[in-house]
Every structure is written in structure tokens, then in C-alpha cells.
Amino acid sequence: MKIGIIGLGFVGLSFASVLGAKNHHVIGCDSDKTKVNKIRNGIPPFFEPKLEKTLKLALKRGLSLTDDISKIISECKLIFVTVGTPQKKDGSIDLSMVKAAVEEIGRCLRTTRNKPAIVIKSTVIPGTTLDTLLPILNKKSGKKVGMDFGLITNPEFLRESMAIDDTTNPHVVVLGGAKDKFMDLIRKFYQNLHSDVPIVVTNNQTSELIKYTNNSFLATKISFINQISNICQSIPGANVEDVARTIGLDPRIGPLFLNAGPGYGGSCLPKDVKAIINFSNKIGINPVLLDAVETVNDYQLENLLLTIKKATGTLQSKKITVLGLAFKPDTDDIRDSVAVKLVKMLLKKGAKVTVHDPKAIENAKVVFKDEVTYADSLDDALLHSYCGVIMTPWREYRSIGERHLKLMKKRIIVDSRRMLSEHRLKMRYYPIGIG
Ligand code: UGA
Numbered sequence: 001m002k003i004g005i006i007g008l009g010f011v012g013l014s015f016a017s018v019l020g021a022k023n024h025h026v027i028g029c030d031s032d033k034t035k036v037n038k039i040r041n042g043i044p045p046f047f048e049p050k051l052e053k054t055l056k057l058a059l060k061r062g063l064s065l066t067d068d069i070s071k072i073i074s075e076c077k078l079i080f081v082t083v084g085t086p087q088k089k090d091g092s093i094d095l096s097m098v099k100a101a102v103e104e105i106g107r108c109l110r111t112t113r114n115k116p117a118i119v120i121k122s123t124v125i126p127g128t129t130l131d132t133l134l135p136i137l138n139k140k141s142g143k144k145v146g147m148d149f150g151l152i153t154n155p156e157f158l159r160e161s162m163a164i165d166d167t168t169n170p171h172v173v174v175l176g177g178a179k180d181k182f183m184d185l186i187r188k189f190y191q192n193l194h195s196d197v198p199i200v201v202t203n204n205q206t207s208e209l210i211k212y213t214n215n216s217f218l219a220t221k222i223s224f225i226n227q228i229s230n231i232c233q234s235i236p237g238a239n240v241e242d243v244a245r246t247i248g249l250d251p252r253i254g255p256l257f258l259n260a261g262p263g264y265g266g267s268c269l270p271k272d273v274k275a276i277i278n279f280s281n282k283i284g285i286n287p288v289l290l291d292a293v294e295t296v297n298d299y300q301l302e303n304l305l306l307t308i309k310k311a312t313g314t315l316q317s318k319k320i321t322v323l324g325l326a327f328k329p330d331t332d333d334i335r336d337s338v339a340v341k342l343v344k345m346l347l348k349k350g351a352k353v354t355v356h357d358p359k360a361i362e363n364a365k366v367v368f369k370d371e372v373t374y375a376d377s378l379d380d381a382l383l384h385s386y387c388g389v390i391m392t393p394w395r396e397y398r399s400i401g402e403r404h405l406k407l408m409k410k411r412i413i414v415d416s417r418r419m420l421s422e423h424r425l426k427m428r429y430y431p432i433g434i435g
Contacts, residue, residue: 001189002027004072004079004116006101008039010048011121011156012082014163017051020058022193027072028065040065047332047359050164069101073108073116078189080154081105082121086267091274095132098122102133106140109149117150117182123211123272125279129153129176129204150182153204155211160266161330173199176207212279215272216290221257222264223296229260229433230303240433241418260433262342262391262416263300265327267335270297300432301338304389304416305345307430311412312387316350319409321375321385324392325357325364332359339391340367347371356381358394383407393417401425 005016008030016028030036035045042056055063066072072079083097098120105118118137120129134151138144145151153176158166173190177183183201190199202210225244232238240260248255264270273290280287312318327337334340337360346353354373355364361374375381378396382388382404390397390413397419405411411427413420418431 001025001078002076004029004076006030006069006072006079006081006105007083007097007122008035008045009082009084010046010160010163011158012080013039013044013055014048014051014158014167015080015082015121015156016063017054017058018164018167019193020061020063021054022062024062026058026063027076028063029067029069029072030065031067033067036065036067048163049161049330054164069104070108073105074112074114076114077116078119078186079105079116080119080121082156085122085124087271087274090278092278093123093125093128093271093275095124095128098124098128099132099136102136103140106137109137109141109143115148117152117186119152119154119186121154121156123155123268124153124208125275126205126208126212128208146178146180146182150177150180150185151204152177152183152186153207154186155207155214157211157214160333161328170194170197173197174207174210175199175201176204178203212272212276215269216276216293218257219264219269219273219297220289220293222259222261222269223293225258225260226263226300227296230299232433233435235435238435239421241421259417261300261393262304262338262432263297265336265338265341267327267333270336273297301341301345304342304414304432305349307432308346308387308389308414309349311414311428311430312410315346318351318386319354319384320346320351321354321356321381321388322346323356323378323381323388323390323397324394325355326360326392326394329392329394330359332357332363334360334363334367337392340364342389342391343368343372354381354385357392358396378404379407384409386410387412387414389414389416390419391416393419 002025004027005012006029008028016026020026038045042059044051044055081101083101085098086094088094155174228243229240232240244258247253248258273294277287277290322339322343325334325339327333343353354375356375385408405427413427414430416432421431
């Protein structure tokens, strides 16, 4: 059975590579020809651990590439839509890419005898599949859902930096749609792919909501521990690490996503919390808790800036070093990264900012151009610096020691991730979450 994947970002390319490497016959499609060419040559357009190796194996085995959707619609039985759904200025979801993909699918369906299941993996607000995408498919194809094509919502839960492992071993598969022959087909496909993974079958709108519930619950956990972290910081000697580790032992709470820090970032959590808030307001539900989750998240960065100012006095013309720009370690992704926001704030205050990141510097150059200095090494980054601010918990920042502090103009470290809290270094140390 041929499988088509439309949209080769993190989700689509990881999925296509994992399936191809497992000898599935997969056709990956993206409208960006340059990207398609890179991928065809085994070069992922972004950094993701294990992706390049998996992609290269997939290209040798079952994966081929195209920029022509019609090939997929006429040949594939399962067609996954994995295009991006970014956010608009008002926080609502931007459906333009998914609508454009579905329009094209509809047009191609009109002229084929193939009867595929169309599977929406892109994150979409509840109601989108049936109220927005289905009418487009009906109109453009002139065909009937449930007879000529299936329409299933299948949200994705993979994490960047773990995309290959999460695609290979997901914690759950969620399928939303009518219980028809197309649902049987995709359920069997997933049963064969992952023998021990629970498969939840529900309707389209519930599966769409599950995705937002998942991400907004994760964001809530982070904001909760960040709130506690701020309380800790005001109690001399209190330590959020011990609090988080201990409550995490309660099986009703669990240990994950309790790392206090500068607030959550990335291309998903901030966008999805905003989108569900926007959606709730539209349907007359006041999202008080989720509003608070956002407020706490925004406050984290303000609190960090206040801490930097407390440590350095005026920022005007001082060299401040921001360590880590990626929104988390093991990725070069700086979309909605809190560190990028911090750099912008520091520049506004007149600081001379030097940035360091093991993977994200090329992406940072596109944003900051010559507004900041780019350091290749920790030594360069901290040389003559007034203050080092640890933002992304890259492993190498644990190696900061006397050698680096000696290079600095002032031995001041603001540590949003408490990476140096166990080190006994001679410095003025401001860890977030430790009073
Ligand atoms: C998130 C979800 O975790 C995935 O399940 C989901 O599939 C994905 O969004 C998506 O919707 O596509 P991701 O954006 O890759 O994944 O990143 P996370 O690992 O969730 O981290 C998000 C942010 O939260 C990062 O800025 C991270 O530093 C922060 N974080 C995470 C904390 O500050 N503390 C924690 O304990 C955990």
C-alpha cells in the first residue's frame, strides 16, 4: 500500500523517514522545490537528532519525493496532511496552508478512481475538519466522504529533538472520524506499525480537542512550577528543584514537565495555548485558567530581565552574554524562543549582546543580523562579559568553571535553568527558583 505525506516539516519529514526506513512505500510531497531537492539528496532542511540517518536509510528503501500532489492522490491509499498551522496576529490559527493543501487534494480527487483515506495530522482547532476542510473537499472533488474518500483526524504528539524516537514509539495514536472502511484501513495500518501502542478512536472534533488539551496541559504544568519557582525565589534557601522532584514522586502528579525556567517557547505550546484561548472566547467559554498560564509565562521573562538588572545595574553599553538561543536543547529551532525575546529586550535597554548556541547560530543570524555578536565558543562568549545568562540548558553549559569566570569583566551568572547550582564557584550567582 502506497502512503502519501503532504508537507515535509518536522512532523511530515520525520514520519516519512521512519516509514520509509521500515520499507513502507512512501511518497513525500512539499510545495517548496528547493526543500524537496535537499531532502531527495538526504539533507534534512533543519537539525533534528537521528533524522539524517533515518532519512538516508528511507531513501534507500521506501521513500521517494515529489512536488506534485496529483501523483499522491492518484497512487496512495493513505494520504497524510502534515502542513503547518501557524498563528495569526490575534492568536487564532492560520489555516491557509492546510486549506490550500486540501483544495489541491480535492481538485485531484475529481479526476482519479483512487479512493484514499485523507488523514489530517496538522494541528487544527475543534470543528475544522468537518466544518472547514470537508466542505472544501466536497466542493472541489464532487465526491462523497465515506464512499469515495475517507476523512480522519490524527493529531501528532512528537517532540522536536525527539522526533524520530517519538514517531517510532508514540505513547498513543488518536484517530478521529466516522467508523467506516477508511477508519478500518488506518487503524490496521497503525496496529501493524506499533503493536503495543494504545489506539484511541473517537470523532473528528474530539480528536482535534485532544491535541490542544495535551499541549495546554503541558503548558499548565510548566506555568504551575514556574509560579512555585517564583515563590521559592522569595524564600531564602528554598529550592524549586527539591519541590519539583518531591511532588513528582506522587504518581498522581508525575515527574515530567516540572522544570522551572524562563517560560515555555517553541513553535507549538505558545501557539496552541493562544489558539485554544481564542477559540474558547469565540464560543463563549471564559478560559481563566489558560489565561493565567499565559500570564505566568510572560511574567517569567520579565522576572528574568529584572534579575539581570538587579545583578548588573544599568545595562547601557554593557556586554551581556546570552547562552542558548534554541527553544530547547538538541534543536536549531528558535521559533518563539524565550531566549530570542530576551535578546530583543536587552538590545532595547542598550546592552551589547553576545549570543552563543551550539546549533542555532545560523537561524539567529537571520533574525538579529549585525545587531548582536555571535560567539563560536564559550570562552569567546564570556570574554569581558558583565553577565552570562543561561537560557537553553545545553549540556556544555554545565562545564562553565573558574577558567570562564576569569575571562569575564564581572563574575555574574544568571541561570534560568539552575545548571550551575551544585558548582561551588566564586561568582555572583542568580539561579531562577532558588531563594
Ligand atoms: C510540544 C509537545 O511536548 C509535543 O507533545 C507536541 O507534539 C508538540 O509540542 C507539537 O504540538 O508539535 P515541543 O514544542 O517540541 O513539543 O517542545 P517541548 O518539549 O514540549 O518544550 C516546549 C517548551 O517548554 C520549551 O521551551 C521547553 O524549554 C519548555 N519546558 C518544557 C520547560 O520550561 N519546562 C519543562 O519541564 C518542560
